[in-house]
Amino acid sequence: MMQRSVVLIKPDGVERNLIGNIISCYEDNGLKVIHLKLMQATREIAEKHYSQHKGKDFYEELITFITRSPLCAIILQGEDVIARVRKINGATSPTDAEEGTIRHRYARSKTENCVHASDTLESANDEIKLWFSELKNIDELLNK
Ligand SMILES: Nc1ncnc2c1ncn2[C@@H]1O[C@H](COP(=O)(O)OP(=O)(O)OP(=O)(O)O)[C@@H](O)[C@H]1O
Ligand SMILES: [Mg+2]
16 A cells, blocks of 8 residues: 655654665665655644653653754655555664664664654644645645
């Protein structure tokens, strides 16, 4: 199934000049970048993005981290892109992430783990609307 997923190269990845290496991991797997921008997340957008984690012990640290400097927001497109990207990214913690994954290679901690990717079709649609609200053709980008 042709799908779209939102990937965020988080502030640690941008600060450490890893944008190119990380995007290559997706492109080398046949996934297509269809939108891309650098932006600094406001607290408002960060809180919406991570609303499911509100109240957890790592929540404040996570919001401070994701808003501290620019991130790179991307829409990737491909067959089964949602599952494939999560496999390419690897497990949340670098110590659990399989060899060859982005997080195994580049992540430094459970919070500073370089990348985010949508986990379901529904969250991909919500994240496209949240992070790319300025796009005029946004309806065409949603997974239907
Ligand atoms: N136990 C934890 N301690 C510190 N930070 C955490 C912890 N669990 C999650 N995080 C941070 O919150 C983010 C969102 O958590 P989630 O459980 O959705 O992980 P994920 O789905 O692997 O990652 P993402 O949603 O960023 O792709 C993680 O990517 C990580 O940055
Ligand atoms: Mg998640």
